Amino acid sequence: xxxxxxxxxxxxxxxxxxxxxxxxxxxxxxxxxxxxxxxxxxxxxxxxxxxxxxxxxxxxxxxxxxxxxxxxxxxxxxxxxxxxxxxxxxxxxxxxxxxxxxxxxxxxxxxxxxxxxxxxxxxxxxxxxxxxxxxxxxxxxxxxxxxxxxxxxxxxxxxxxxxxxxxxxxxxxxxxxxxxxxxxxxxxxxxxxxxxxxxxxxxxxxxxxxxxxxxxxxxxxxxxxxxxxxxxxxxxxxxxxxxxxxxxxxxxxxxxxxxxxxxxxxxxxxxxxxxxxxxxxxxxxxxxxxxxxxxxxxxxxxxxxxxxxxxxxxxxxxxxxxxxxxxxxxxxxxxxxxxxxxxxxxxxxxxxxxxxxxxxxxxxxxxxxxxxxxx
Amino acid sequence: xxxxxxxxxxxxxxxxxxxxxxxxxxxxxxxxxxxxxxxxxxxxxxxxxxxxxxxxxxxxxxxxxxxxxxxxxxxxxxxxxxxxxxxxxxxxxxxxxxxxxxxxxxxxxxxxxxxxxxxxxxxxxxxxxxxxxxxxxxxxxxxxxxxxxxxxxxxxxxxxxxxxxxxxxxxxxxxxxxxxxxxxxxxxxxxxxxxxxxxxxxxxxxxxxxxxxxxxxxxxxxxxxxxxxxxxxxxxxxxxxxxxxxxxxxxxxxxxxxxxxxxxxxxxxxxxxxxxxxxxxxxxxxxxxxxxxxxxxx
Numbered sequence: 266x267x268x269x270x271x272x273x274x275x276x277x278x279x280x281x282x283x284x285x286x287x288x289x290x291x292x293x294x295x296x297x298x299x300x301x302x303x304x305x306x307x308x309x310x311x312x313x314x315x316x317x318x319x320x321x322x323x324x325x326x327x328x329x330x331x332x333x334x335x336x337x338x339x340x341x342x343x344x345x346x347x348x349x350x351x352x353x354x355x356x357x358x359x360x361x362x363x364x365x366x367x368x369x370x371x372x373x374x375x376x377x378x379x380x381x382x383x384x385x386x387x388x389x390x391x392x393x394x395x396x397x398x399x400x401x402x403x404x405x406x407x408x409x410x411x412x413x414x415x416x417x418x419x420x421x422x423x424x425x426x427x428x429x430x431x432x433x434x435x436x437x438x439x440x441x442x443x444x445x446x447x448x449x450x451x452x453x454x455x456x457x458x459x460x461x462x463x464x465x466x467x468x469x470x471x472x473x474x475x476x477x478x479x480x481x482x483x484x485x486x487x488x489x490x491x492x493x494x495x496x497x498x499x500x501x502x503x504x505x506x507x508x509x510x511x512x513x514x515x516x517x518x519x520x521x522x523x524x525x526x527x528x529x530x531x532x533x534x535x536x537x538x539x540x541x542x543x544x545x546x547x548x549x550x551x552x553x554x555x556x557x558x559x560x561x562x563x564x565x566x567x568x569x570x571x572x573x574x575x576x577x578x579x580x581x582x583x584x585x586x587x588x589x590x591x592x593x594x595x596x597x598x599x600x601x602x603x604x605x606x607x608x609x610x611x612x613x614x615x616x617x618x619x620x621x622x623x624x625x626x627x628x629x630x631x632x633x634x635x636x637x638x639x640x
Numbered sequence: 641x642x643x644x645x646x647x648x649x650x651x652x653x654x655x656x657x658x659x660x661x662x663x664x665x666x667x668x669x670x671x672x673x674x675x676x677x678x679x680x681x682x683x684x685x686x687x688x689x690x691x692x693x694x695x696x697x698x699x700x701x702x703x704x705x706x707x708x709x710x711x712x713x714x715x716x717x718x719x720x721x722x723x724x725x726x727x728x729x730x731x732x733x734x735x736x737x738x739x740x741x742x743x744x745x746x747x748x749x750x751x752x753x754x755x756x757x758x759x760x761x762x763x764x765x766x767x768x769x770x771x772x773x774x775x776x777x778x779x780x781x782x783x784x785x786x787x788x789x790x791x792x793x794x795x796x797x798x799x800x801x802x803x804x805x806x807x808x809x810x811x812x813x814x815x816x817x818x819x820x821x822x823x824x825x826x827x828x829x830x831x832x833x834x835x836x837x838x839x840x841x842x843x844x845x846x847x848x849x850x851x852x853x854x855x856x857x858x859x860x861x862x863x864x865x866x867x868x869x870x871x872x873x874x875x876x877x878x879x880x881x882x883x884x885x886x887x888x889x890x891x892x893x894x895x896x897x898x899x900x901x902x903x904x905x906x907x908x909x910x911x912x913x914x915x916x917x918x919x920x921x922x923x924x925x926x927x928x929x930x931x932x933x934x935x936x937x938x
Contacts, residue, residue: 375749376749405788405789405791408788450748454749465797468821564810565799565854636685636687636899637895638899
């Protein structure tokens, strides 16, 4: 077996990473998930105080990182979510090299909008049931998506806008634009992907949804629209939590969990990293540390609870600060292979031809495919 | 009377008991751990199995390891169009799916390969599109208008991680109907763009196994809809799941030996006819279809 570098590369069209495997995981269960019990490990005994300290530390370290920029406005506005955190941690050189083109929001597309539309449709389904005073029925995914899409285009109850204020969202506005343009292919693709998200989410979490579940990053009265944090009003940095839901009410005693649903586990094999980032981002945004992060996987049906403790929050904060630090470095030094970290991402890297470490890795990796030698 | 998807959905059979699923997982995990010991995979660098790799390893390891996995010729492109059309029919309220709609659907999903291929062909692509249109008409009728209560999902991802993640088996089911939490039995629909052959059954069996491992319930049926007009319905029973698990176990064994450096066996057969590495394969070159007599000059 060759040594050095990662000898494996993904099979085209298949999942590109393994996830943590079956050890210690649970198969999806039809029983609702109970509210998260406090964990006996190094759980923060004072969730509010922990959040205060985290905000102070993250704010200080972000300010220190920004102070390294050649001029105060040189970095520009920076939006730090999980994708940026993963990219910056995986290969700093590649992340810097993406520049403004790669760091910014690329615009909605069906693959990007699937989760957001699925959450919005589910939130709309729940809100409609709440308005009528009845329990929400099991949503049929494609129907739920279509009902939500139609609601987007329904006349507003309160104003002159076409969309009721309660339903407005960035992704909803985009769907309206697509509809107006008569782009039925894109609408069908959105319905397919959003329906898949919704179906997987409900399947893994069970129906009725667990008691105390509130959707996050979704519009409407049955959800929380965004979870973001800025170190201060003047800071160019925004940290965004990408969790899909919250289990339990936010109180000063903590007692709630984040839910992160992944349609496939092929997009990252750093489950603990993901939990750490979302826990830190939520703590910064909410001002209270969660007890745990429940990560679910649509493709395996697995549910993994990662307890939130000081170590996890420290890891998450590190990921947040790394994004800012690399953005600062990028002002004067974009792609620079000296700190390139080869991985499977090299296969799709625009800078591969300029990266000796990446090319060396690829020379080994190309001799293997999905764990098998290539002849 | 030939059974079709509509018949299955109108009168779904009782799925097998889930009692054997835990034992199948345990056996597969043991097999994966044994293979890992030989193949040297890890969670970070796993063996990644798909339906194509499993079939390839069992059919001809030499072909499975080939760097040349075959180019996407017109037949392959037609298959992609047909596949997309079937998925569009499953998620769209429309009754009639055209080639243009299927290609646009693929592009909207982020796969512009077919649109580019057709653009490159220009007017010469008309034969391809008319071929695809004929196949689409035969195939999509049964998928359009499926009751929403079946929760039609396209490209539903399914994956099993074995041996602590050192071996993964993954796939995307073309169309998945029912299953938890719908209250209806699961029905796997595999769409095939070419001509029916018996080897297609194995894909449905493998996906039924993976869905059972994921959901804790065995799907009731696997339905293979082929663009030549064939619909093959197979109601799941424990023996089929066990057979799928045995194939998977054997594929892991083969993969382990290959990863450890053993030369791949060359197993000639009907697949040699369209194998891209046949010119370099003595066994493949020597193989002839049954009844085919080599003629040599006097």
